[in-house]
Amino acid sequence: MSAEKTLILVKPDGVRRGLTGEVISRIESKGYSIEALRMLNADRALLEKHYAEHAGKPFYEPLVEFMMSGPIVAIVATGNRVIEGFRSLAGATDPTVAAPGTIRGDLARDQGTKVVQNIVHGSDSPESAAREISIFFPTN
Ligand code: DAT
Ligand code: MG
Numbered sequence: 278m279s280a281e282k283t284l285i286l287v288k289p290d291g292v293r294r295g296l297t298g299e300v301i302s303r304i305e306s307k308g309y310s311i312e313a314l315r316m317l318n319a320d321r322a323l324l325e326k327h328y329a330e331h332a333g334k335p336f337y338e339p340l341v342e343f344m345m346s347g348p349i350v351a352i353v354a355t356g357n358r359v360i361e362g363f364r365s366l367a368g369a370t371d372p373t374v375a376a377p378g379t380i381r382g383d384l385a386r387d388q389g390t391k392v393v394q395n396i397v398h399g400s401d402s403p404e405s406a407a408r409e410i411s412i413f414f415p416t417n
Contacts, residue, residue, distance in 0.1 A: 280355040282312065283363050284409035286398035289347035292316075296384055297350050300397055303366055303380060309356040313414050316350050326412050339392035351413040360406055363399040370395060 285304065287297050304311065319327075324341045331337045354363060368379025372395045375382035381395045388394050400406035 280310075280357060281359050281403070281406075282353055282355050282410060283360045283400045283406045284398070284413060285352040285354055285363060285400075286413075287350040287352070288344065288394070288396055288398060289349055290343075290385070290394040291396040292348050292350060294384075296396060299384065300350075300380060301352070304352070304354050304363065307362060307366060309354045309359050309362065311352060312355045313353040314350065315413070316348050317413075318348050319344055321345065323412060327409060336392045339390065343390070343392050343394065353410055353414060360400055360403065364401065367395075367397050367399050372396075 285300075287300050291297060291300060301311065301314075321341060324344050325332070328337065328340060328344075331340060356362065366380055368375030368381040370381075371387075371393060372381040372385035373387045375385070375395070377383060380397055385395045400409050
C-alpha cells in the first residue's frame with residue numbers, strides 16, 4: 278500500500294517570520310517524509326480553487342488577500358495517516374486556544390485581523406489532499 282499524502286502550506290505569516298524551517302523540522306521530526314516542496318506567490322485564481330469550500334464566508338476575502346500578501350511554501354508530506362497526523366501537529370484553527378506543543382499553539386496568536394493567521398494549512402481528508410496537491414503540484 279502506498280503511503281498517504283497531504284498538502285501542507287507554510288502561510289505568508291510563517292514565511293515572513295522565518296518559521297519555514299521550524300515547520301519542516303516538525304514534519305520531519307514526527308517521521309513524515311517531504312516528497313515535494315516549492316515556494317511561490319499564489320495568485321487569486323489558485324487561491325480561489327484551493328479555498329473553494331470557504332467561498333461566501335465572512336473571512337473568505339480577507340483569507341484570499343492574506344494568502345496573497347507574501348510568498349508561501351507548499352509541501353507534499355507522506356506517511357501512514359499523515360493527513361490526521363499533520364492536523365494534530367498543526368493544532369486548532371484558532372491559535373489562541375491551540376494546544377501548546379502544536380505549531381499554531383506555540384508559534385501563533387490572535388493578531389486582531391479579520392482572518393485568523395495561523396502559520397500553516399493542512400489537508401483535512403484524502404479527497405481534499407488529492408484535490409489540493411493537484412492545485413499546487415499539477416504535474417505530480
Ligand atoms: P483549518 O485551516 O484549521 O483547516 P478552515 O479550513 O476552517 O481551518 O479555515 C481556513 C482558514 O481560514 C483558517 O486556517 C483560518 C481562517 N479562518 C477559519 N475560520 C475563521 C473564522 N471564523 N474567522 C476568521 N478566520 C477564520
Ligand atoms: Mg481547512
